[in-house]
Amino acid sequence: EVQLVESGGGLVQPGGSLRLTCAGSGFTFGDYAIGWFRQAPGKEREGVSCFSGSTGRSYFADSVKGRFSSSSDNVKNTVYLIIYSLKPEDTAVYYCAAGPKCSSPPYEYDYWGQGTQVTVSS
Numbered sequence: 001e002v003q004l005v006e007s008g009g010g011l012v013q014p015g016g017s018l019r020l021t022c023a024g025s026g027f028t029f030g031d032y033a034i035g036w037f038r039q040a041p042g043k044e045r046e047g048v049s050c051f052s053g054s055t056g057r058s059y060f061a062d063s064v065k066g067r068f069s070s071s072s073d074n075v076k077n078t079v080y081l082i083i084y085s086l087k088p089e090d091t092a093v094y095y096c097a098a099g100p101k102c103s104s105p106p107y108e109y110d111y112w113g114q115g116t117q118v119t120v121s122s
Helices: none
Strands: 005-006 010-012 018-025 033-040 046-052 058-060 067-072 078-083 092-099 114-119
Touching: 005 092, 018 033, 018 092, 018 114, 046 067, 046 078, 058 067, 078 092
Parallel strands: 010 114
Antiparallel strands: 005 018, 018 078, 033 046, 033 092, 046 058, 067 078, 092 114
16 A cells, blocks of 8 residues: 655744655655645645655755755655745645656646645744
């Protein structure tokens, strides 16, 4: 059974940092692209990052470049999204998803986690 489970979200003050975890099972991350998406209430889903299992490269949306970083543990089928200098506008539910490649549109991603809530507030 293929599963993706996000964790690491929570309440943090502006300027703080968080590390989000996407843990996969039932497949090998090296065969997929792992994308991170977020959705705030009343807003459209936004892709913020993607890790390519085949190349080891990470990509970031212009809106988060310089504040977001990524790492991976292929043995554990786990990827991490590290967010620095958190802003209130980063508040959203963050999802990870597995798809064929980082250039794929969101609807081509096959598997999605349940999401983890990130709330940035003083």
